[in-house]
Amino acid sequence: MARPLVAEIDLAALRHNYQLALDCSPAGTAVAVIKANAYGHGAIAVAAALADLAPAFAVACIEEADELVAAGIRQPILLLEGFFTADELPRILRHGYEIVLHSGWQLEQLAAFLAGLQVTDAVLNIWLKVDTGMHRLGFAVEEAAMVYRRLQTLPAIGKITLTSHLACADDLSSGTTPAQLQRLQALQQELDCPLSLANSPAIMGWPAARQGWLRPGIMLYGASPLGAEQAQSGQLQPVMRLRSELISVRWLPAGEAVGYGARFVTQRPTRIGVVACGYGDGYPRHAREGTPVLVNGVRCRLAGRVSMDMLTVDLSACPDAQVGDEVELWGAELPVNEVAEHCDTISYTLLTGLLPRVPRRYLQMDVQKVTDGRLEQVEAAMPR
Numbered sequence: 001m002a003r004p005l006v007a008e009i010d011l012a013a014l015r016h017n018y019q020l021a022l023d024c025s026p027a028g029t030a031v032a033v034i035k036a037n038a039y040g041h042g043a044i045a046v047a048a049a050l051a052d053l054a055p056a057f058a059v060a061c062i063e064e065a066d067e068l069v070a071a072g073i074r075q076p077i078l079l080l081e082g083f084f085t086a087d088e089l090p091r092i093l094r095h096g097y098e099i100v101l102h103s104g105w106q107l108e109q110l111a112a113f114l115a116g117l118q119v120t121d122a123v124l125n126i127w128l129k130v131d132t133g134m135h136r137l138g139f140a141v142e143e144a145a146m147v148y149r150r151l152q153t154l155p156a157i158g159k160i161t162l163t164s165h166l167a168c169a170d171d172l173s174s175g176t177t178p179a180q181l182q183r184l185q186a187l188q189q190e191l192d193c194p195l196s197l198a199n200s201p202a203i204m205g206w207p208a209a210r211q212g213w214l215r216p217g218i219m220l221y222g223a224s225p226l227g228a229e230q231a232q233s234g235q236l237q238p239v240m241r242l243r244s245e246l247i248s249v250r251w252l253p254a255g256e257a258v259g260y261g262a263r264f265v266t267q268r269p270t271r272i273g274v275v276a277c278g279y280g281d282g283y284p285r286h287a288r289e290g291t292p293v294l295v296n297g298v299r300c301r302l303a304g305r306v307s308m309d310m311l312t313v314d315l316s317a318c319p320d321a322q323v324g325d326e327v328e329l330w331g332a333e334l335p336v337n338e339v340a341e342h343c344d345t346i347s348y349t350l351l352t353g354l355l356p357r358v359p360r361r362y363l364q365m366d367v368q369k370v371t372d373g374r375l376e377q378v379e380a381a382m383p384r
């Protein structure tokens with residue numbers, strides 16, 4: 001019998017969530033953000049599952065893009081941080097990757113590279129990143145028009161899209177988002193070009209930001225970046241279910257400590273279950289005492305420190321639980337956001353932090369056909 005820990009990935013739920021994002025786009029354009037191995041869900045499988053819906057994918061770097069191309073993905077791929085070194089540029093051009101251009105050093109290296117090109121019919125689409133207030137990446141608002149016009153003078157440059165990233169879109173009372181939107185819109189009107197601003201919280205919570213190309217990430221995976229009370233949050237369907245089983249159950253009398261550091265001490269006779277899942281799988285070691293864990297669908301409490309391959313739960317709420325019974329660490333019945341709160345973090349880190357040793361099991365799609373690089377054979381339509 002194999003270790004029971006597995007991440008079940010519901011690709012039909014993924015498609016449902018992408019469609020929700022798309023429905024928010026007046027222009028009908030949403031680039032699916034599948035960086036960091038599609039937030040831990042498996043970039044190739046996710047791209048394959050969205051191949052007939054999403055007109056483009058976004059990743060963090062050329063290595064992530066190359067992996068998709070090698071697997072047979074044919075959509076345009078956007079590199080969200082552009083290139084890191086100029087030697088990526090020939091490959092970028094060859095594969096038709098689109099790049100974010102965020103800094104002066106990139107502009108100079110790009111200009112030098114393009115100037116050295118022999119005649120080429122290759123076209124490089126640029127997403128010109130503007131720092132509208134987040135102060136992480138992007139050209140200053142005041143210099144963006146100049147950079148735009150310089151780009152227009154370079155050979156092989158195709159479409160230029162103005163883009164920016166929002167710092168506070170998950171805070172629906174913040175004045176930062178309207179201010180950032182206003183700065184980007186003013187530039188767009190001056191330059192008369194397409195734009196892209198909205199990430200998941202903006203798509204879900206800021207209708208005014210739903211312009212041009214949307215860039216949904218976390219919402220595709222069914223985790224809301226906004227509070228559960230937001231209308232759209234309830235429409236998202238969780239894509240990943242991290243499930244395992246009890247591999248041991250024991251009774252302990254009152255006053256006995258459980259696990260490393262003896263953090264949890266029984267207050268009364270208590271049944272303790274051991275679950276095959278630990279920080280060596282990506283489950284956070286700093287999960288607090290009482291973090292919810294579902295055993296046979298019943299909410300139980302984490303009891304004691306998470307170890308590398310196992311964690312322990314207080315089975316008081318589920319007194320009949322036995323070895324082999326099913327455990328959900330997060331999923332449809334236990335939102336990853338709720339677990340994240342108990343770990344003082346966000347769903348993004350739990351999902352992207354799931355380590356490779358956890359097998360991903362794809363529902364609604366033949367994973368062999370996805371992973372062996374023959375996407376042509378994948379059935380794209382997956383009715384629920």
Ligand SMILES: Cc1ncc(COP(=O)(O)O)c(C=O)c1O
Pocket residue numbers: 033080165198199200201215216217218219225
């Ligand atoms: C530039 C950019 N756009 C879009 C996204 C997607 O964000 P989210 O997952 O919040 O939708 C990210 C993710 O970090 C990003 O860096």
